Amino acid sequence: MLELRRITAGYDRRAPVLHGVSLDIAPGEAVGLLGPSGCGKSTLARVAALLHRPDSGEVVVDGTPARGWRHRAPREQRTAFGVVFQQPRLSTDPRLTLAAAVAEPLRATGRRAEAGPRTAELAEAVGLTPDLLTRRPHEVSDGQLQRACLARALALRPRWLVCDEMTAMLDASTTAALVGVVEDYRRQTGAGLLAVGHDRDLLERWCDRTVTLESLTAPPGGPRAPAAGR
Ligand SMILES: Nc1ncnc2c1ncn2[C@@H]1O[C@H](COP(=O)(O)OP(=O)(O)OP(=O)(O)O)[C@@H](O)[C@H]1O
Numbered sequence: 054m055l056e057l058r059r060i061t062a063g064y065d066r067r068a069p070v071l072h073g074v075s076l077d078i079a080p081g082e083a084v085g086l087l088g089p090s091g092c093g094k095s096t097l098a099r100v101a102a103l104l105h106r107p108d109s110g111e112v113v114v115d116g117t118p119a120r121g122w123r124h125r126a127p128r129e130q131r132t133a134f135g136v137v138f139q140q141p142r143l144s145t146d147p148r149l150t151l152a153a154a155v156a157e158p159l160r161a162t163g164r165r166a167e168a169g170p171r172t173a174e175l176a177e178a179v180g181l182t183p184d185l186l187t188r189r190p191h192e193v194s195d196g197q198l199q200r201a202c203l204a205r206a207l208a209l210r211p212r213w214l215v216c217d218e219m220t221a222m223l224d225a226s227t228t229a230a231l232v233g234v235v236e237d238y239r240r241q242t243g244a245g246l247l248a249v250g251h252d253r254d255l256l257e258r259w260c261d262r263t264v265t266l267e268s269l270t271a272p273p274g275g276p277r278a279p280a281a282g283r
Pocket residue numbers: 064070088089090091092093094095096097
């Protein structure tokens with residue numbers, strides 16, 4: 054279970070973006086998160102994936118409360134998440150080939166020996182041909198680069214996937230292909246999903262349920278949440 058409990062978070066403690074937001078995602082469940090632009094969906098997605106420390110509230114990952122965020126999160130918790138963002142060019146190192154980008158999480162966790170076969174398997178799953186794997190980000194399209202970002206997110210076989218507007222820049226056929234890859238992975242592994250987006254039709258087709266950020270927000274004056282860890 055991925056539990057977000059009364060999360061207050063933002064970029065200025067005096068003016069948080071999220072106020073007392075709670076959401077539970079069951080293992081294997083797919084939840085779509087909708088809401089107007091700027092309401093804080095990406096912020097919540099980053100908190101859920103332990104990439105942004107909330108001002109208060111708690112994230113509980115498979116029964117263990119998160120005590121650290123980003124590189125301070127324990128490896129076991131950090132690697133429980135695969136995250137894909139909207140803009141693949143902002144989340145890839147321009148110096149790495151696509152093959153190296155896909156293999157990055159394996160190298161970073163000391164599993165270099167697995168990198169070759171696992172990269173080939175992931176590339177096939179996301180539809181990247183061997184010639185594309187040898188190119189650098191500026192030599193491929195946004196859709197091809199996003200395929201590599203999705204492959205990278207799956208490299209460590211995460212139990213939770215967070216897709217933040219993963220398909221917002223993509224055409225209909227690439228969108229369908231990437232959603233298909235996520236769903237195949239979830240069928241095989243039972244991973245849960247938080248998918249953030251603007252496209253209600255897509256999220257309603259893709260997910261078991263959709264929620265709006267507003268519906269997750271506690272009314273003002275509720276009990277105070279405990280402070281978050283580091
Ligand atoms: N790094 C940052 N520093 C300061 N403010 C930020 C930062 N990132 C986002 N914000 C602000 O926090 C608020 C919520 O942003 P967020 O990206 O979470 O919203 P969103 O619902 O995902 O928006 P969109 O649907 O447009 O992607 C916005 O007002 C935004 O300007």
